[in-house]
Amino acid sequence: MNATQVPFIGTPLPGPKAQAMLDREKFWVSQNYVKDYPLVVDKAEGMVLTDMDGNRFLDFAAGIAVCATGHCHPRVVAAIQKQAERLIHLCAIDFSYPQVVELAERLAALAPGDSKKRAYFANSGAEAVETALKLARLRTGRQKIVAFFGAFHGRTMGALSLTASKATQRKGYAPFLPEVHHTHYAVCYRCPVSRDPQTCNVECLDLLEKTLFKTVAPPEEIAAIVVEPVQGEGGYFVPKPEFLDRIARLAKEHGILVIADEVQSGFGRTGKMFASEHFGLEPDILVLAKGIASGMPISAVVASDELMQWRSGGHGSTFGGNPVSCEAAMATIDLLEEGLMDNAAKMGDYLKGRLRALMEKHACIGEVRGLGLMLAVDLVKNRESREPDAELLEKVLHAAFEKGVAFLGCGESSVRIAPPLVVSEKESDVAVDILDQVFAEL
Numbered sequence: 306m307n308a309t310q311v312p313f314i315g316t317p318l319p320g321p322k323a324q325a326m327l328d329r330e331k332f333w334v335s336q337n338y339v340k341d342y343p344l345v346v347d348k349a350e351g352m353v354l355t356d357m358d359g360n361r362f363l364d365f366a367a368g369i370a371v372c373a374t375g376h377c378h379p380r381v382v383a384a385i386q387k388q389a390e391r392l393i394h395l396c397a398i399d400f401s402y403p404q405v406v407e408l409a410e411r412l413a414a415l416a417p418g419d420s421k422k423r424a425y426f427a428n429s430g431a432e433a434v435e436t437a438l439k440l441a442r443l444r445t446g447r448q449k450i451v452a453f454f455g456a457f458h459g460r461t462m463g464a465l466s467l468t469a470s471k472a473t474q475r476k477g478y479a480p481f482l483p484e485v486h487h488t489h490y491a492v493c494y495r496c497p498v499s500r501d502p503q504t505c506n507v508e509c510l511d512l513l514e515k516t517l518f519k520t521v522a523p524p525e526e527i528a529a530i531v532v533e534p535v536q537g538e539g540g541y542f543v544p545k546p547e548f549l550d551r552i553a554r555l556a557k558e559h560g561i562l563v564i565a566d567e568v569q570s571g572f573g574r575t576g577k578m579f580a581s582e583h584f585g586l587e588p589d590i591l592v593l594a595k596g597i598a599s600g601m602p603i604s605a606v607v608a609s610d611e612l613m614q615w616r617s618g619g620h621g622s623t624f625g626g627n628p629v630s631c632e633a634a635m636a637t638i639d640l641l642e643e644g645l646m647d648n649a650a651k652m653g654d655y656l657k658g659r660l661r662a663l664m665e666k667h668a669c670i671g672e673v674r675g676l677g678l679m680l681a682v683d684l685v686k687n688r689e690s691r692e693p694d695a696e697l698l699e700k701v702l703h704a705a706f707e708k709g710v711a712f713l714g715c716g717e718s719s720v721r722i723a724p725p726l727v728v729s730e731k732e733s734d735v736a737v738d739i740l741d742q743v744f745a746e747l
């Protein structure tokens with residue numbers, strides 16, 4: 306066996322050690338999620354996941370778009386180790402330490418827009434979304450919130466009230482937060498309003514402006530419009546710039562805040578630090594998590610000085626702004642600025658080109674879309690009807706796993722291409738060739 310060969314599959318999958326662990330997992334761990342395939346990871350480095358039986362996989366999922374710098378990047382590990390020896394926890398609500406201040410300074414400088422910003426820290430994407438909602442209500446004195454069909458903002462009750470990606474995520478949990486109104490996102494390929502992405506003129510927002518505003522959600526009662534600049538779990542849909550322009554214009558006109566949820570699209574994944582920058586969007590509130598610390602749990606909300614005003618004690622979190630996570634985040638930002646963000650842009654273009662070329666060979670691919678390393682290969686039953694083929698997606702994810710590449714799905718039937726931002730041309734070629742083989746065999 307070649308110790309550096311990746312992928313390398315040396316046992317039936319799952320192997321015996323993985324199977325034993327899966328059996329224990331099934332017995333002891335809450336079974337709230339059906340996994341796409343049985344991968345039990347022992348260790349990971351860069352782009353490579355090694356399972357408990359020594360099989361090696363190329364990781365094209367990055368822990369759901371989290372491990373930006375690749376798994377266990379030595380500089381991130383060193384930052385974590387160094388900080389873990391000095392101070393692991395203190396609680397930023399009651400005490401001060403430099404890491405929170407330094408990370409806030411860096412995020413404030415990076416956030417789009419000229420106004421002076423400040424940052425609030427939490428632990429997860431959902432918790433940061435909750436923070437943004439509370440801040441928007443508090444500062445506007447308004448209650449209504451607008452979100453989008455297809456959106457994913459998390460699973461806590463406030464965030465879940467905005468999430469409208471899959472019915473299973475909401476089923477059984479009602480009632481949700483009142484006064485949340487959903488409208489259409491620019492999912493041009495599956496547009497329910499206009500069938501032609503070429504002529505589509507973001508009519509999807511007509512529902513908001515011409516119907517919701519005039520019937521159930523008068524704009525002067527809306528606190529915020531919460532939008533993913535690139536829709537993530539919903540299927541990696543990239544809107545036309547006019548879509549976000551129109552949201553920004555409507556918001557400004559009516560004193561509504563724009564909350565950009567960049568939990569998935571942020572931190573270099575799209576080839577810029579934040580996806581908002583591709584569209585010239587300057588959100589009032591920026592929500593960050595996932596890739597921020599390359600795998601350590603931390604999230605952040607960034608807003609202008611003027612907006613980020615709370616009553617003392619009006620919001621907080623025990624673990625938010627953990628010093629070890631803050632150090633991991635600063636090491637991540639350094640690495641992004643030193644070249645990983647550029648690599649994401651370059652490899653995103655390369656992968657998109659190679660994946661689009663597969664469309665010539667495989668009629669099951671309806672569309673390849675995305676920005677940077679946030680790409681989706683949309684699988685359809687028929688190109689004309691664009692009917693999603695969720696069953697095929699399941700088979701593709703499983704077959705790719707058996708050949709040694711870990712992908713996840715997104716949307717109704719898309720293969721999600723979201724590797725760590727360190728991915729190389731060679732690794733991209735291996736993954737695309739395996740997808741090619743899988744499509745041919747299925």
Ligand SMILES: Cc1ncc(COP(=O)(O)O)c(C=O)c1O
Nearest residue numbers: 429430431457458459537568569
């Ligand atoms: C855009 C977006 N917002 C919020 C969340 C929720 O983040 P978390 O799972 O950390 O709560 C996610 C997670 O996928 C996301 O993609």
